[in-house]
Amino acid sequence: MLRITLAQLNYTVGDIDGNVQRMCAAAHQARQEQADMVVFSELSLCGYYPSDLLDEPAFMQRVQDGLEALRRASADYPELHWVVGAPTRAEGPGKPLHNSLLVLHGGTLRLQYDKQLLPTYNIFDERRHFEPGPDVAKVLRIGQMQVGFLICEDGWNDSGADYATNPFRRIADAAPDLVVSINASPSHLGKREQRHQVFSAAASRHALALLYVNQVGGQDQIVFDGASFAVEPEHGVVLEAPRFQESVTTLAFDMGRFSSVSGRALPAVPAQGLATMEFYRQQIVLGLRDYARRCGFTRAVVGSSGGIDSALTLALAAQALGADNVVGVTMPSGFSSAGSVDDSVALCENLGIRLHQHPIGELVDGYAEGFARSFGQPLEGLPLENLQARIRGTILMEYSNAFGHLLLTTGNKSEVSVGYCTLYGDTNGGLGLLGDLYKTEVFALSRHINATAGRELIPQAIIAKPPSAELAPDQKDEDSLPPYAVLDEILKLLIEGTHLSGLEYASARQFVDTLVQQPDGPALVDKVQRMIHRSEYKRRQAPPILRVRPRAFGTGRQMPIAAYYP
Structure with a gap:
């Protein structure tokens, strides 16, 4: 034995x-x-x-x-x-x-056994530093057992589809009693x-x-x-x-x-692991906890808009770091609804998080007056919208610098995919918790957190309200984007494709195939594809995000910024 x-x-x-x-x-x-x-x-x-x-x-x-x-x-x-x-x-x-x-x-x-198969796909780049080991099996007698050894990728090619070498077959030829894979x-x-x-x-x-x-x-x-x-x-x-x-x-x-x-039998192992939303929750909580600890942070700050993204980010941060170590900052402007502040207050009370208010109306007016005076035309439209986001981002970085909190950015994968975000504004931060969650998944995870807690940690008013950046009068996300239920299925196919699980890929494929049969469908898919390509420069400058899906933005996706995309 x-x-x-x-x-x-x-x-x-x-x-x-x-x-x-x-x-x-x-x-x-x-x-x-x-x-x-x-x-x-x-x-x-x-x-x-x-x-x-x-x-x-x-x-x-x-x-x-x-x-x-x-x-x-x-x-x-x-x-x-x-x-x-x-x-x-x-x-x-x-x-x-x-x-x-x-x-x-x-x-x-x-x-000593040296890894033979060195992955260079997705997030991996081992061939950059390592030389493959020889195509030989290594077996060692320990007690009465012959033990063979593999390293990670060496065990993933038994089908022979990805590499010419099959270390698993080689170790099998040595007929050990047990294979140990690290x-x-x-x-x-x-x-x-x-x-x-x-x-x-x-x-x-x-x-x-x-x-x-x-x-x-x-x-x-x-x-x-x-x-x-x-x-x-x-x-x-x-x-x-x-x-x-x-x-x-x-x-x-x-x-x-x-x-x-x-000598007792081992307990049965279930075929299926955690439910999807619980998996997301645990992965993000551990990812944030270790990121903060390894980078020397014990506390975090989040801009609280009263919307679903910042609400979920605050809830996850409180679980990872403790409510006493998380701070929210609400920064209303002249375009903010009353609910943006009221809902932020209710959220932070539910979570036990301290909330600061820092209105930005006077700052926006000052910038607008200076712009008009210097450049001879009023500041309006998109530049005025982005200004508000950048003022908020600056205030949050001020808080981070002054009090030593890690600033968490709140963008989700749907928005980041198509560039529905402002560089040096809502993209400011040291880490993004939601950057690999589609918007529909943000809502689902928020509901899951409430269900798990047995009460409304995230107020239903936040979950129910139509998503809005609140940077212009009566603004809604769907003024600029397709409904998220539509956008997310298109994005899954265009960004992740066959990296998706079989069921998720089949569902996204069927959805898009049905969509392109409609009169405006092909144009919509093409528009989304162009938005993805045009936003690469924003993603390259955005903070890192926690990866939860098979293909995330970051080191696992390498696309040129300056390129021709038909």
Whole structure:
């Protein structure tokens, strides 16, 4: 029998000493539970993904120092094998580094396996820094078991569709008793089920038991959900670690079967994970909490317009950071409705958040008078609308600078997609919580938060009111945009396309196909497509957003700004 500890930890990129401490604490627990092996995730030593820190000699020296610290620590636990992820030096031509899995035991390096498949799609760019490892299987005898090893992407190509090399088939040829895969697999809608499907199919095809260890926590725009799991070839996924939290779990493996260390059967793993809105909530809350913590913020500020986007942002921020650490600022102008202030007051009272009022009417008038005096014409129309947004953005940045709060921007994916936002105005901020949620999803998540709380955290008046920027008299979003129920389906198809799940893609495809059969349908789709293209320069300058869907704006979408789009 083999006892294995899955160490699903929340690493910080670049915090080598802190990551080593977390790993040593997990190893100490593993020893107490009489484990033979403790498994950490991909690039656990330095955190995933260090990007061009890998090019800095001082950083790589700290990595070497960290590896030495882990080697010394492993000597203190001579009965325990440590499976660690770290960048290592590569020999010969090509990139200078490997993305490696190292097995430490009793103060020595017993095995090194270098990742073969280096993804360069979506948010990944590993080939920028790493050289692929050789096409060989690495197997190590631990106790009475032969254990084979893979790193993340190496296990995703068993169908042979994406790469010429198939490391899973190579490890299967070595016929280990167990395959251990270390991973840094970012979370998005449907990703958990996708992992289960891919690795269960590979395990079944090759009659191999498999242990999949993932990291957890937010890092810049992406969030790792943990959800490490074990697979038996006949039964599929038989164990799953918690999602969105650290977990150190020891289990037993014997005769091709996983069980608890006491020998009891493991609880059944549901095929479906969290409901969509609860998934969004947990992913965004963890993403904000870790982003703020890693960037040195304990408090956040949000411009409260009385609309649905700022209301949801405030509600999520309160859950992530605590209501006492979140501040709202309402900034009415001459075009603001009475409800914009009244609804903000009700919202912040419900959430327990402090709300400040900073009217901007006099500032707008001063700018307008100066503009007319200097340029000989009145300030009106779009320039006047954008001025109000920029004044509000400036006030919020003043507050951030003065009191040390992280400014959260409130734009949603529907608006950001088509440029329905103002540069240096409502796009100001350090992080966007809703930038990967379509407007229809913003409403759905708001209703979900109320339902989960069992009361109106977000007032129904805010949820029910027609969306409006309130930058002109009687302005409504639908004056400039198609209804969001229509716009969002077009955007899903144009932006995410086949990256969507099968059901969501089929639904969006059918909707747009029906739309283009209508007289104005083709022109509407073309208009939306042009708006997306023309707004690339705004998205490039916007703050980072938390990724929750398969294809988000940010590093995962690389489009030129200055280009011809027919």
